Every structure is written in C-alpha cells, then in structure tokens.
Amino acid sequence: MATGTLTTERILEATEEMLRRHGAAKATVVDVARALGVSHGTVYRHFRTKAELREAVTKRWLDRTSQALSGIVSGTEEPEAKLRHWLAGLFAAKQHKAGDDPELFATYTVLTGENSGVVDRHIADLTGQLTAIIQEGVTRGEFTAPDPASTSRAVFDATNRFHDPAYAGEWSKPGIEPAFTAVVDLVLRGLRR
The missing domain is CATH 1.10.10.60 (Homeodomain-like)
Known part of the structure; x- marks a missing residue:
C-alpha cells in the first residue's frame, strides 16, 4: 500500500x-x-511513539461515547427528560462496550490506565455535557443548582456504578436496570425546583 x-x-x-x-x-x-x-x-x-499511538486510539474509543451523548445535549427534550436520556445513554454505551467485545474492553481498560490525561479530558467533556443540561434546567426554572458545574460532577459521581469500568462486572447482573432507574430518580428529585 x-x-x-x-x-x-x-x-x-x-x-x-x-x-x-x-x-x-x-x-x-x-x-x-x-x-x-x-x-x-x-x-x-x-505517531512519534508507541505510547502516542496508544493514547490516540484510547482517545478515539472514548470520544465515540462523548460524541453520541452530545446529540442528546443539543436535542429539544425538556431538561429532566434530557438528563434521564443522557444518563441512560452513558450507561448503555458502557454496557455495550463491556458486553459486546469483552476482550477489547479489557484491553481498553489497560490503555485507559496508561493514559490518565486522556481519561481526565474525557470525564471533563462528559461533565461539561452534564453541566449544559443542568444549566438549561436552571435557566428554565426546572432545576435548582447554585453551581451547575459542581452539581454535574456530583451527578456524575452519584451514577458512577453505571459508567465506571471498575463496575463492569455488575452491568449484566439481574436487577441492574431497576437500580439504575432508582438512582436516576433520586438524582432528579434532588434537582427539581
């Protein structure tokens, strides 16, 4: 070639x-x-080094999730529905990555451990998307959040069980969907004005 x-x-x-x-x-x-x-x-x-190539492929893998979720953020749903949809989208994306190709998921778990800067930027992008949704809810008078950025990080942390790869083993267990719904319902009750 x-x-x-x-x-x-x-x-x-x-x-x-x-x-x-x-x-x-x-x-x-x-x-x-x-x-x-x-x-x-x-x-x-x-790519100047093997590490740079591995970082780029890790970023590409993580960016797929961010890009898919960005469409929800820019959508026309009401903020509460948008937040519920976004959290469900993040959970579904992570479930698919872990369940559809477990070997590749395990490999990327190693790579994300090597590329903490890429992971940090990915998390910043995701929490930025959450901030936009929460800010929209505050602006419309539907949510109360004195600091939407801090609130978005709290929401991200509160739902960690449903997107952090450390919990991947739980994502296919019976009862995980009702547990997810219960946490999202709790988060939304806390945000409502």
Missing part, C-alpha cells in the same frame, strides 16, 4: 484491530504496520 493513502484514521483502525487480536501487552507497532502493508517507520511518521 502506498504511503500517500495512509491516514491517521486507518492507522487507528488497524491499531484497534491489533489490540482486539493480541491485547495491550502483545500488540506492537510492527503488527499495525504489517496489517497496513507499510513499514513501522511509516507508522512512526504519524
């Missing part, structure tokens, strides 16, 4: 496939290059 057709996106797709196949401990830049039909030096022209 010619170097001119090699894009960052194609490298990230190939990296994700190598991570799926070999796991975080065994996937190498050489594997990625081989899958793309280029030399590993060509991959290094796009």
Whole structure:
C-alpha cells in the first residue's frame, strides 16, 4: 500500500484491530504496520511513539461515547427528560462496550490506565455535557443548582456504578436496570425546583 493513502484514521483502525487480536501487552507497532502493508517507520511518521499511538486510539474509543451523548445535549427534550436520556445513554454505551467485545474492553481498560490525561479530558467533556443540561434546567426554572458545574460532577459521581469500568462486572447482573432507574430518580428529585 502506498504511503500517500495512509491516514491517521486507518492507522487507528488497524491499531484497534491489533489490540482486539493480541491485547495491550502483545500488540506492537510492527503488527499495525504489517496489517497496513507499510513499514513501522511509516507508522512512526504519524505517531512519534508507541505510547502516542496508544493514547490516540484510547482517545478515539472514548470520544465515540462523548460524541453520541452530545446529540442528546443539543436535542429539544425538556431538561429532566434530557438528563434521564443522557444518563441512560452513558450507561448503555458502557454496557455495550463491556458486553459486546469483552476482550477489547479489557484491553481498553489497560490503555485507559496508561493514559490518565486522556481519561481526565474525557470525564471533563462528559461533565461539561452534564453541566449544559443542568444549566438549561436552571435557566428554565426546572432545576435548582447554585453551581451547575459542581452539581454535574456530583451527578456524575452519584451514577458512577453505571459508567465506571471498575463496575463492569455488575452491568449484566439481574436487577441492574431497576437500580439504575432508582438512582436516576433520586438524582432528579434532588434537582427539581
């Protein structure tokens, strides 16, 4: 394959496939290059180090969730419905990531541990989305929150069991959906004016 057709996106797709196949401990830049039909030096022209490549693929994986949820934030639902929908969307996204491809989820759990800055930015993006929803509710007189940013972080922390990978083992257990609904109902009762 010619170097001119090699894009960052194609490298990230190939990296994700190598991570799926070999796991975080065994996937190498050489594997990625081989899958793309280029030399590993060509991959290094796009990503200076293996760590930079792993960080980029981790960011790409996390950004999928943020992007999906951003549509809810900009939607036309009332703030309470929007918040409920957003929290359910986050939970569903995490359940799918863990349940649909457990090997890749385990690999990304390792990668997120290596890339705490990427994770911190992801959490900041998610709590920023929550802040926008809560601020909208305050502006419309539906929610009470003296500091929407602090409140959004509290909501994020209160629902941690339903999106933190440390709890992934619980996400498919019986009773998890009613537990999620009970926590969301509690959060919404606390926010209502």
